[in-house]
Amino acid sequence: MKNQYYISAHCSISDNIVRYNNEVVFAGTENDIPGFFLSVYQHLGVKYPKFYKMDNLAKLGWLTAEVLLKDFDKAKYQPTDIGVVLTNANSSLDADKRYYDSMQEIASPALFVYTLPNIVIGEICIRHHFKGENAFYIFDRFNADFIASYVYNLLDIRQLNVCICGWVELLGDEYKAVLFLIEKDGVMPFKTENINKIYNPTQTLSEKEGF
Amino acid sequence: MADLKEQIIEQLNLQDVKPEDIGDDQPLFGDGLGLDSIDALELIVLLQQKYKVKLSNAEDGPKIFRSVRTIAEFIESTRIPNA
Numbered sequence: 001m002k003n004q005y006y007i008s009a010h011c012s013i014s015d016n017i018v019r020y021n022n023e024v025v026f027a028g029t030e031n032d033i034p035g036f037f038l039s040v041y042q043h044l045g046v047k048y049p050k051f052y053k054m055d056n057l058a059k060l061g062w063l064t065a066e067v068l069l070k071d072f073d074k075a076k077y078q079p080t081d082i083g084v085v086l087t088n089a090n091s092s093l094d095a096d097k098r099y100y101d102s103m104q105e106i107a108s109p110a111l112f113v114y115t116l117p118n119i120v121i122g123e124i125c126i127r128h129h130f131k132g133e134n135a136f137y138i139f140d141r142f143n144a145d146f147i148a149s150y151v152y153n154l155l156d157i158r159q160l161n162v163c164i165c166g167w168v169e170l171l172g173d174e175y176k177a178v179l180f181l182i183e184k185d186g187v188m189p190f191k192t193e194n195i196n197k198i199y200n201p202t203q204t205l206s207e208k209e210g211f
Numbered sequence: 212m213a214d215l216k217e218q219i220i221e222q223l224n225l226q227d228v229k230p231e232d233i234g235d236d237q238p239l240f241g242d243g244l245g246l247d248s249i250d251a252l253e254l255i256v257l258l259q260q261k262y263k264v265k266l267s268n269a270e271d272g273p274k275i276f277r278s279v280r281t282i283a284e285f286i287e288s289t290r291i292p293n294a
Contacts, residue, residue, distance in 0.1 A: 049245075052226040106259055109252035110224070 005155050006186025010166075010198050011068035013040070013060060014176040020067050022201070033175060037063060053110060054123060055095040056175070061086065061120035061168040062127065064177040068164065069128060072181060081161035083132030084121045085151055088169040091138050092117045120168055132160050142167050142178075144195040151182055152190065167199065212283050219279070222257040223250050235280045243278075251276060258282075264289050 012019045016036050018026040026043050030036040037059045041051055044066055054062060074082065095114040102108040113119060118136040125134065133154055139146065147165050154160045166179040178199045182190050216230035223246065233244060240246050246254075254276055258264040264286055266272060275285045 047227070049225065049227050052224045053249075106256050109249050109256065113249055 003156055003184075005152065005182050005184060005190040007180050007188045007190050007194060007198070008183040008186040009068055009072065009181040010179065011064050012176070012178040012198070013064050013067075014178075018063075018067055020070070022198075025067060033170070033173065034059075048127065050123075055092075055098070055111065055114035055119075057088075057092060057094055057117065057168065057170045058114055058120045058123045060170050060175055060177045061179075062123050064166075064168065064179045065124045065128070065164060068179045068181055074128060074130075077161055079129050079131040081132055082128075082130040083154060083160040083163050084124055084130060084134040085137075085147070085154070085163060085165040086117070086121055086135075086168050087137045087139055087143060087147065088117065088167060089138065089140060090169060090171040092119070094171050124164065130164075132162075142199055144192045144199065147180075148190065148192045148195055155182065155184075212279050215283055215286075216279055218257060218261060219254070222253050233279060236278045239276055239278060240273075254282070258286065262286050262289075 009021055011021075016028040016030065017024055018040055026040055028036040028039045030039055033056055037056065040063050041048075041059075044063070046066065051059065051062065092115050095111060099108065099111040099115050102111055117138070118134070121134045121136055125131065137146065137150075151163045151165045154163060161184070163182045164179055165182060166177070168177045168179070169175060170177075180190075180195065180198070188194050212235055213230055216233050219225070219233070220228055220230065225244075228244070237243050240251070251272060255266055255272075258266070266275065275281055
């Protein structure tokens with residue numbers, strides 16, 4: 001019989017709202033992305049000074065993972081059992097542009113380190129001490145089929161026992177992150193239909209592609 | 212040194228740190244202020260931008276960036292010929 005895995009938790013951050021398992025856990029009133037992300041960070045009440053140094057994409061992924069994993073008992077697993085697979089459409093272009101601009105004077109090393117999207121994964125893994133398989137893929141738009149099949153295979157070949165996966169996208173004033181926690185136990189089966197429902201609860205993909 | 216501390220905080224985006232939190236002789240790396248290798252590069256950028264000072268020998272880095280006082284002494288030494 002084919003093994004079944006489950007979405008044991010999910011979290012989204014978009015339009016100044018943070019949702020955990022469909023419930024609004026924080027709503028901001030800020031008009032700018034850095035201000036909103038700072039409000040979410042302060043709302044979480046954690047002390048993690050490196051947060052301030054991250055670029056906006058890394059902050060978005062880090063904050064989404066922070067909420068996603070708030071009830072996750074990682075002590076049940078080995079660090080190498082837990083992996084992260086992320087996707088987006090614009091890679092690290094937001095940081096790339098800022099880095100390019102900084103090159104007019106002296107290029108910023110602190111910006112340079114964020115000119116790869118998989119740094120988002122690194123920030124999450126450093127924070128939570130995850131050491132499992134990880135990858136960051138770029139697609140034109142959210143691709144639930146890919147996430148479902150790729151992550152399923154990682155779990156099924158026992159490369160991982162747990163996977164944090166999803167979409168972390170940010171460019172300019174547009175952003176959206178939706179992360180899923182996939183485990184062997186749960187209620188909601190890990191399949192394309194459910195991934196899409198969570199990613200886009202009220203809209204079809206064609207109505208708002210990419211974001 | 213107070214100005215230098217403010218510049219370090221701004222350059223390294225240490226938003227939870229105030230100038231008075233940084234001791235003149237407090238180690239900046241490791242168990243001290245906890246800076247990392249990227250911060251070291253940003254400190255080099257700071258010296259170039261604000262003080263027009265360049266590190267000619269990378270091996271001198273650990274000694275120069277040991278504390279705010281050693282950075283200040285390095286900046287001062289570049290202003291005095293043959294110092």
